[in-house]
Amino acid sequence: MSVAILGGGAFGTALAVALSANGPVTLWAREAAPLIATRQSPRLPGVTLPETVTVTGDLAQAVSAETILLSVPMQSLSGLLAQIDDPLTGKALVACCKGIDLATLEGPAALIAHAKPKATAAILTGPSFATDIAHGLPTALTLACASEARGAALQAQLSTATLRLYRSSDVTGAELGGALKNVIAIACGACIGLGLGESARAALMTRGFAEMTRLATRLGARAETLAGLSGFGDLALTCTSDHSRNYRFGRALARGETIDPAVTVEGARTAEAVVALAERLGVDMPIARAVTAIAHDGRPVPQAMQDLLNRPLKEE
Ligand SMILES: NC(=O)c1ccc[n+]([C@@H]2O[C@H](COP(=O)([O-])OP(=O)(O)OC[C@H]3O[C@@H](n4cnc5c(N)ncnc54)[C@H](O)[C@@H]3O)[C@@H](O)[C@H]2O)c1
Numbered sequence: 001m002s003v004a005i006l007g008g009g010a011f012g013t014a015l016a017v018a019l020s021a022n023g024p025v026t027l028w029a030r031e032a033a034p035l036i037a038t039r040q041s042p043r044l045p046g047v048t049l050p051e052t053v054t055v056t057g058d059l060a061q062a063v064s065a066e067t068i069l070l071s072v073p074m075q076s077l078s079g080l081l082a083q084i085d086d087p088l089t090g091k092a093l094v095a096c097c098k099g100i101d102l103a104t105l106e107g108p109a110a111l112i113a114h115a116k117p118k119a120t121a122a123i124l125t126g127p128s129f130a131t132d133i134a135h136g137l138p139t140a141l142t143l144a145c146a147s148e149a150r151g152a153a154l155q156a157q158l159s160t161a162t163l164r165l166y167r168s169s170d171v172t173g174a175e176l177g178g179a180l181k182n183v184i185a186i187a188c189g190a191c192i193g194l195g196l197g198e199s200a201r202a203a204l205m206t207r208g209f210a211e212m213t214r215l216a217t218r219l220g221a222r223a224e225t226l227a228g229l230s231g232f233g234d235l236a237l238t239c240t241s242d243h244s245r246n247y248r249f250g251r252a253l254a255r256g257e258t259i260d261p262a263v264t265v266e267g268a269r270t271a272e273a274v275v276a277l278a279e280r281l282g283v284d285m286p287i288a289r290a291v292t293a294i295a296h297d298g299r300p301v302p303q304a305m306q307d308l309l310n311r312p313l314k315e316e
């Protein structure tokens with residue numbers, strides 16, 4: 001089965017390198033010319049694409065593959081799907097983006113189902129930095145697909161000697177774990193940036209995990225999915241690593257440092273979407289509210305952290 005990846009940023013490039021171990025891969029990029037010329041993405045410096053990766057700027061050619069991985073930022077996903085004229089009948093569309101669409105408050109699987117109802121939606125998510133995958137370091141991810149048979153076929157197709165995929169049929173749980181952990185990672189970055197300490201970060205991670213589980217299960221996810229790679233696993237990685245853009249964003253906000261708007265920080269927009277979704281559903285998401293306040297409403301980080309501590313005492 002042929003594989004194409006849409007999105008020539010850090011993650012698309014890393015996946016192209018890893019999956020080229022299994023056979024030819026097509027990598028589509030919006031700005032393909034420099035990628036074709038240099039075989040390197042500026043988003044993933046020092047990683048050169050192997051010869052078995054065909055880079056193209058021709059979207060119609062790329063989507064002729066049977067399995068298509070979508071590796072653009074979440075807020076670009078619906079626009080990218082709208083650019084594809086082909087109904088993609090029978091193809092597998094595997095979303096690698098971690099977030100919630102702000103316009104519709106939907107995750108990637110629902111966007112795919114609306115835009116390409118004759119395709120099969122799947123999610124590839126879990127603790128993984130692009131640089132680790134590109135350098136062949138061992139990585140375990142969740143491949144979620146509502147169809148057990150299709151999920152098993154994708155698991156086999158997209159696993160490599162170093163990329164180990166676990167299968168799940170809980171698409172909602174997998175995509176929400178990946179989306180929500182980014183919001184908590186911003187809060188953890190802010191906590192460390194303010195100098196509040198590692199004990200406070202552990203508290204934020206734990207209460208953040210409770211918050212993630214509360215919203216996800218309300219939306220139909222299974223709690224055990226949240227406890228797996230796509231939820232707890234990715235939360236642990238992203239909330240504790242300087243490699244995480246979400247974590248660094250929160251830390252920079254707390255330190256008053258300049259923010260580069262060109263860097264992809266999925267948790268910032270996702271926090272807004274989460275707050276809107278939680279209000280609609282009547283689910284309490286105080287950490288997501290705090291992240292929205294510091295990322296979008298200009299609330300000073302110390303006050304937002306104090307707001308969290310000032311809430312009434314409650315049972316765990
Ligand atoms: N980088 C990682 O370590 C990593 C790991 C796992 C998952 N992800 C997820 O992968 C997704 C992509 O992240 P990334 O790290 O590759 O980001 P990135 O900033 O490195 O690259 C994003 C790429 O998408 C392209 N793009 C943006 N809008 C587009 C559009 N409308 N049409 C076509 N291309 C468009 C940009 O030109 C850029 O090349 C995110 O949802 C992220 O959470 C990233």
Ligand SMILES: O=P(O)(O)OC[C@H](O)CO
Nearest residue numbers: 126127128243244245246
């Ligand atoms: O750099 P981040 O914060 O987008 O995190 C990358 C991955 O999602 C980690 O699993």
